[in-house]
Amino acid sequence: VAENVAGDPNRGVASGGAGGLWFPYLCESTERTGRWANETRVRYEQLLQDGLGFEDNGVAVKDVWQCYSPGNDLPPWAPDCPTLELLSVAQVEEKYAPGLPQYMIDQDDFLAYQFEAPIVQVDLFLGHLRRLIEGMGGALVERKVAGPIESLEADVLVNCAGIGNAVEVEGLESDARMRPVRGQIVHCENRANITEAVTIGAGAESAYMIPRGDVVVYGGTSDDGQWDLSVNEDTVEDIIRRCKKLLPEEYTQGMEDRIVGHWVGLRPYREEMVSVEAKTLEDGRVVVNNYGHGGSGFTLCWGCADEVVRMAQAPGT
Incomplete structure (x- = not known):
């Protein structure tokens, strides 16, 4: 159930312009999300072994390294x-060559690690999913639901309405735990042939870059409770400032001249936990919730989908 179809770049839903990096963000930090994340990572890796190329599914595995202020845990x-492996100060210094910036020297016990992770070019990957559904005999039908979700004619109903669960709409009760977390990012040409993703969190400031197949994504923001989908020019300048301050210089040279677009999306954040749960209607049909993934949609998608299938087949377990 969704009014805005994920991946449509003209509809303001987060997945259409997302960075596409496999990395749990803005979701509960629990055993089950860790399990869903790793199940999803394995499925991406299996896609790479199935003989389909990047142009078919948009999936690539790339190096990722991240540094965070003291006090953060793995x-x-x-x-x-x-x-995944921890990085020493010397290894991080080598990545920043010729030397660490002052803000990192001032916090020399920071947490740093690197790992390999899937990164998806979202338009290609979502197109792959559509073809997968159609190849199994499924059909994607867009229409308004007139009445409660229970009025739909189906044995199993899955609520994937995302941020739509935060508001009262016809046919869907609002979820008081749901709210948007606005994200704004900058898309740049990859003239420098960047092949690794980097995230730096230094105190109250952070910056990241993610090389998708089509662009390099620089970000970003996490504006809690904000619904505004317009591009804020002051935010663009702040993203550029933070990226130039925090990221290695070789990755931000000429950044302003490489900008090809901007994106604003609303992450469907849910307090305490992602909603993956089932209920049985009086007529015996099953409704399964699958929403509230925050900034982890592409990170949790396969794991949550498998969980939804298990719940639909045995809702009481």
């Missing part, structure tokens, strides 16, 4: 990520 998915 995420719960880390023990199950076979390529």
